[in-house]
């Protein structure tokens with residue numbers, strides 16, 4: 479099945495077009511090992527969201543292979559719903575259910591999909607709320623929370639399914655500046671707990687401190703992949719240098 483068990487996520491020569499002419503992902507080959515944290519950065523429109531969304535098949539690809547924990551996700555016989563249970567996704571906008579309380583947001587999928595008992599789901603949900611620093615908000619509704627708090631609930635909700643991988647697409651870019659730190663802190667704790675993570679972000683401080691590797695995407699192509707110290711101190715290609723001048 480999978481030639482290398484240590485790769486939690488693997489892209490093998492992946493290409494994607496939007497329509498006929500827009501080649502949005504170009505020969506992507508990339509591996510994320512179990513427990514690794516990979517930050518994807520690059521200019522707006524470079525294909526970062528598309529790339530990360532292909533992992534749970536929110537975006538189909540035209541050719542190549544994508545594997546998650548030994549299962550080829552873009553194989554016609556792969557059960558996409560099953561796959562999505564294993565892959566947590568946190569978006570820029572939190573997408574919490576507005577009519578459910580914080581705890582209900584977190585327990586809904588484990589009860590409905592994983593058939594966990596409500597009592598077990600509640601207990602686990604409270605542990606997760608503790609972990610993201612929001613145990614006092616269990617009965618609040620999303621509209622009663624700040625953006626940063628909502629995003630921390632969204633992370634807890636993702637974790638409630640006990641995913642193998644957590645994907646983040648610009649999780650802090652819709653937040654007021656004073657709330658960015660609290661969300662990054664939760665993500666850092668998650669990284670330190672050993673979660674395999676792929677994170678699209680412009681927060682280069684987070685990348686420097688938390689990432690094992692930084693991937694630089696430009697016009698749908700991986701131009702550079704390196705450890706953060708190497709990427710930030712000594713970027714190899716012109717476009718990465720230019721990008722870093724703009725964001726740092």
Ligand code: ADP
Nearest residue numbers: 496500502520521522523524525526527528529
């Ligand atoms: P990024 O996240 O790096 O800003 P995206 O992956 O969102 O980049 O987009 C990459 C390119 O693909 C952009 O030029 C964007 O306009 C285009 N694009 C994104 N989604 C679609 C879509 N559903 N249909 C057509 N073009 C798209």
Ligand code: MG
Nearest residue numbers: 526527528648
């Ligand atoms: Mg994007």
